[in-house]
Amino acid sequence: MMLTLHREPSTSMIRLEGNFTFESHTAFRTATQELLDDAETKQITLDLSGLHYMDSSSLGMLLVLREKTEEKGIQVVLIKPSPAVMGILKIVQFGKLFEIREV
Amino acid sequence: MRILVADDDALFHIVANAVLAGDGYKVLHARDGQEALDLYREHKPDLILTDYQMPGMNGIELCRSIKELDPHRFIPMVMLTGDEKSRILRESLDAGLVEFLTKPVTPDELRLRVRSLVELISLHKNLALAKSKSDEEMLITKHILHRLVEPGLRALPDHIHMETLQTERINGDACTYQQGLPGIHFGLLCDATGHGLAAGVSTIPAIQAFQGMASRDIPLETIYREINTKLRKMLPSGRFVCLLLVRLDIHNGTLSLLNAGLPDAIFMNRRGTVRRFTSRNLPAGVLDKVEDPVVEEVAVSGGERLLTFTDGIQEILGTEEAYRVLTQGMSDTPFEVHRFVIQESLNLGIQENEQHDDVSWALWEVPPPEPVAPPRVDKALPVTLTPQSSPFAFELCFDPRRHPLREVLPDCLRLFSSHGVPGAMNQLLAMTLTEAATNALDHGLLKLDSALKQEGFEAYDTLRKERLASHETGTLTLRLRLYREAPGTVCALSVEVEDSGPGFDWRAWEQVRAADDHQASGRGLLIIRSVASEMSFNESGNCLRFTLSCG
Numbered sequence: 244m245m246l247t248l249h250r251e252p253s254t255s256m257i258r259l260e261g262n263f264t265f266e267s268h269t270a271f272r273t274a275t276q277e278l279l280d281d282a283e284t285k286q287i288t289l290d291l292s293g294l295h296y297m298d299s300s301s302l303g304m305l306l307v308l309r310e311k312t313e314e315k316g317i318q319v320v321l322i323k324p325s326p327a328v329m330g331i332l333k334i335v336q337f338g339k340l341f342e343i344r345e346v
Numbered sequence: 347m348r349i350l351v352a353d354d355d356a357l358f359h360i361v362a363n364a365v366l367a368g369d370g371y372k373v374l375h376a377r378d379g380q381e382a383l384d385l386y387r388e389h390k391p392d393l394i395l396t397d398y399q400m401p402g403m404n405g406i407e408l409c410r411s412i413k414e415l416d417p418h419r420f421i422p423m424v425m426l427t428g429d430e431k432s433r434i435l436r437e438s439l440d441a442g443l444v445e446f447l448t449k450p451v452t453p454d455e456l457r458l459r460v461r462s463l464v465e466l467i468s469l470h471k472n473l474a475l476a477k478s479k480s481d482e483e484m485l486i487t488k489h490i491l492h493r494l495v496e497p498g499l500r501a502l503p504d505h506i507h508m509e510t511l512q513t514e515r516i517n518g519d520a521c522t523y524q525q526g527l528p529g530i531h532f533g534l535l536c537d538a539t540g541h542g543l544a545a546g547v548s549t550i551p552a553i554q555a556f557q558g559m560a561s562r563d564i565p566l567e568t569i570y571r572e573i574n575t576k577l578r579k580m581l582p583s584g585r586f587v588c589l590l591l592v593r594l595d596i597h598n599g600t601l602s603l604l605n606a607g608l609p610d611a612i613f614m615n616r617r618g619t620v621r622r623f624t625s626r627n628l629p630a631g632v633l634d635k636v637e638d639p640v641v642e643e644v645a646v647s648g649g650e651r652l653l654t655f656t657d658g659i660q661e662i663l664g665t666e667e668a669y670r671v672l673t674q675g676m677s678d679t680p681f682e683v684h685r686f687v688i689q690e691s692l693n694l695g696i697q698e699n700e701q702h703d704d705v706s707w708a709l710w711e712v713p714p715p716e717p718v719a720p721p722r723v724d725k726a727l728p729v730t731l732t733p734q735s736s737p738f739a740f741e742l743c744f745d746p747r748r749h750p751l752r753e754v755l756p757d758c759l760r761l762f763s764s765h766g767v768p769g770a771m772n773q774l775l776a777m778t779l780t781e782a783a784t785n786a787l788d789h790g791l792l793k794l795d796s797a798l799k800q801e802g803f804e805a806y807d808t809l810r811k812e813r814l815a816s817h818e819t820g821t822l823t824l825r826l827r828l829y830r831e832a833p834g835t836v837c838a839l840s841v842e843v844e845d846s847g848p849g850f851d852w853r854a855w856e857q858v859r860a861a862d863d864h865q866a867s868g869r870g871l872l873i874i875r876s877v878a879s880e881m882s883f884n885e886s887g888n889c890l891r892f893t894l895s896c897g
Binding site: 265300302306307310333335336 | 541584607608627628657
């Protein structure tokens with residue numbers, strides 16, 4: 244998976260491309276930790292438009308991120324999932340946990 | 347560490363011995379290929395240094411012979427060559443050679459090369475050790491998981507099939523079955539996050555909670571809540587279990603389903619019309635508390651089918667393709683054939699695609715409802731009951747406002763069925779006990795007048811709920827006694843249901859009943875009377891006694 248971090252004051256965006264699986268664990272954690280450590284961060288946007296696939300480990304990583312951001316009052320928004328990825332998010336009902344913007 | 351040196355040059359033996367024995371290795375000396383092979387057989391050295399040019403067998407032939415002897419052993423072999431190296435490179439490719447050293451070899455060069463190979467050997471050994479350890483742990487976990495679900499799968503009735511097609515590793519899939527009360531069937535399909543031991547272990551609490559609760563006929567949403575709480579407590583964050591719970595109640599004609607994170611379950615009626623049950627719940631173990639579990643229910647009358655999968659189906663057949671191929675035109679195919687088609691399609695799919703994930707699946711068919719009145723009950727047969735012959739009896743006292751009947755009765759029935767009460771009789775007991783206990787609660791404790799029902803069940807139900815929620819207290823006492831003739835055969839069950847209320851005028855009820863058989867009140871008592879070999883009230887009318895007998 245390719246991960247690109249665009250930092251802006253308060254709102255940062257992480258663009259994910261390829262297959263989001265367990266192998267991406269370290270890259271994802273490092274990038275999100277950097278944002279979590281920054282007291283200015285108010286919102287983290289994950290751009291999923293380039294993702295083909297997410298496995299259950301990557302869903303787990305989103306849950307861990309959600310727990311950490313909740314403690315700090317940071318909002319996580321998932322944007323532009325492909326139909327395949329949206330299907331996966333729907334099956335596990337992640338719409339109940341995250342704001343998902345399909346466009 | 348043993349090193350075999352094969353060379354017809356005595357001088358090289360002296361150098362090799364000085365360097366290698368000095369470094370603490372045991373050195374074996376061979377003058378030609380044949381001697382080297384004999385020494386190899388006897389001592390199984392860890393590393394071979396061989397000259398290419400030797401009388402009889404050359405170095406490459408020696409390497410090939412050793413490889414043939416021990417094709418699976420990792421043995422680095424070093425070839426000592428002169429200027430023929432470029433010529434023999436090609437033929438050494440399949441001889442398992444690791445390195446070349448060009449003569450003349452200096453002691454330092456030899457020492458350095460051997461040290462790095464020894465390092466490689468020890469890495470290789472550690473790796474093999476770690477792999478065998480992890481293989482063993484995998485086997486043990488597989489064994490435990492298998493033992494956990496096996497009793498359920500062995501008890502599967504003919505109209506339900508479930509299985510997990512596993513890859514070599516553990517991927518966190520499991521499925522099992524549990525019989526609830528007679529005529530009620532429960533199924534579980536689950537898939538834990540990730541792969542390997544961690545995933546396998548995560549499903550264990552879910553399976554155990556399911557088995558314990560389904561056997562007591564606890565509602566699906568309660569089972570799901572319990573699994574969620576258990577997993578949330580036990581799993582690290584980010585780990586969860588997707589699952590699908592099914593409950594089929596044949597007598598009441600309902601199929602209930604709770605999908606939490608698995609692909610759509612496909613329901614087909616007899617005409618082949620398909621309805622999908624999409625996941626509407628979060629996987630278990632995600633949130634501390636589940637708000638409102640979504641359980642969906644369909645009415646069934648026999649012949650309907652339900653097909654469910656874990657998400658491994660995606661890489662084997664593709665989920666949508668699987669739905670199309672495995673359901674179209676299948677509604678009038680016999681169950682066994684349908685099951686066979688699914689099994690074959692999955693096996694074929696697995697052969698064609700490399701399978702990385704497990705897949706679990708289940709196919710259910712709703713059997714036609716059994717006749718309600720079990721023929722095994724012989725009402726006319728008089729039973730002589732002697733308390734001495736009773737090996738098993740119990741009394742249960744509870745406040746039905748605090749402990750609802752639907753939670754207490756299954757436990758009673760479970761207790762009897764585990765003491766040899768046959769299914770048909772237990773079914774009868776379930777029916778009569780429910781009628782008697784409901785009667786005692788509604789009329790004895792809540793003091794509801796049956797006449798209200800004639801004004802409409804809704805008014806009756808509203809008042810009933812109001813009174814149930816009040817702070818008054820009162821108890822029901824159930825006394826159940828099991829009689830056996832010979833060991834293992836149950837001949838009769840006597841039941842007493844007593845409430846702490848003031849009692850009712852049963853003589854008046856008998857008179858009204860005799861005059862008009864069609865009024866709504868007291869229908870429960872009539873049901874009991876129709877199947878019990880005897881039924882009576884105590885004087886004050888707060889205790890009903892009846893006996894069920896097996897002919």
